[in-house]
Amino acid sequence: MSKARVKGTRGENAVVDALIRAGFKYAERRALNGVNDKGDITGVPGWVFEVKYHDSYAGKLGGWVDETEVERLNAKADYGVVWHRRKGKGSAEDWYVTMSGTQFIGMLKEIENG
Numbered sequence: 001m002s003k004a005r006v007k008g009t010r011g012e013n014a015v016v017d018a019l020i021r022a023g024f025k026y027a028e029r030r031a032l033n034g035v036n037d038k039g040d041i042t043g044v045p046g047w048v049f050e051v052k053y054h055d056s057y058a059g060k061l062g063g064w065v066d067e068t069e070v071e072r073l074n075a076k077a078d079y080g081v082v083w084h085r086r087k088g089k090g091s092a093e094d095w096y097v098t099m100s101g102t103q104f105i106g107m108l109k110e111i112e113n114g
Helices: 003-021 061-075 101-112
Strands: 047-052 079-084 096-098
Touching: 003 047, 047 061, 061 079, 061 096, 079 101
Parallel strands: 047 079
Antiparallel strands: 079 096
């Protein structure tokens, strides 16, 4: 297994563990889907999670958000986020989660409307 794949697996497992600790007991890593990719994590209805385990994300974040939007559409999910490693933080709960402004506004409206 390549070094990049090992890091990716480590990141995905960290996010799954964080979701399970938060009570999302069905969270799990998703099998690879090739061109019809639906994100890295499944088991949280309506959500797509793209996990990135990188030391730096300068210049990459916009592309990751775009990638997540394609995966969200493939999965027919309501929301998609990039959950990316925060250097020096071992727990996925301390990492960053990024979504587009459109996604964020939609989420806020849904919360506001109950």
